[in-house]
Amino acid sequence: MTTQTRALQNKSLCALEGCPSIASKTIELKPLIDKFIDDTSKDNPETNPLCIKRIVSELLTEESARLFVEFMKGQK
Numbered sequence: 001m002t003t004q005t006r007a008l009q010n011k012s013l014c015a016l017e018g019c020p021s022i023a024s025k026t027i028e029l030k031p032l033i034d035k036f037i038d039d040t041s042k043d044n045p046e047t048n049p050l051c052i053k054r055i056v057s058e059l060l061t062e063e064s065a066r067l068f069v070e071f072m073k074g075q076k
Helices: 003-010 029-043 049-075
Strands: none
Touching: 029 049
C-alpha cells in the first residue's frame, strides 16, 4: 500500500464539515488492469499492446464519467 493510498484512507470521504466517513478499503486497480492486458494480449497475440492499453483507458474513462454523474446527481 502506497503512502498516498494510506493518506486517502484516513481522509474524510466527503467535503461536508464533520462528516465521519472514511475509506476502510482500497481499490487495487493496477493488478486487475495488468491481468486484463496480459490476458487480452495472450488471446490476441498479433495485437499491438498500445491498442489494448487504449481500450483500458477508454473503459476507465467511461467508468469514471459514470461515477461522476452519479455523484453529481447525489449533490442535488
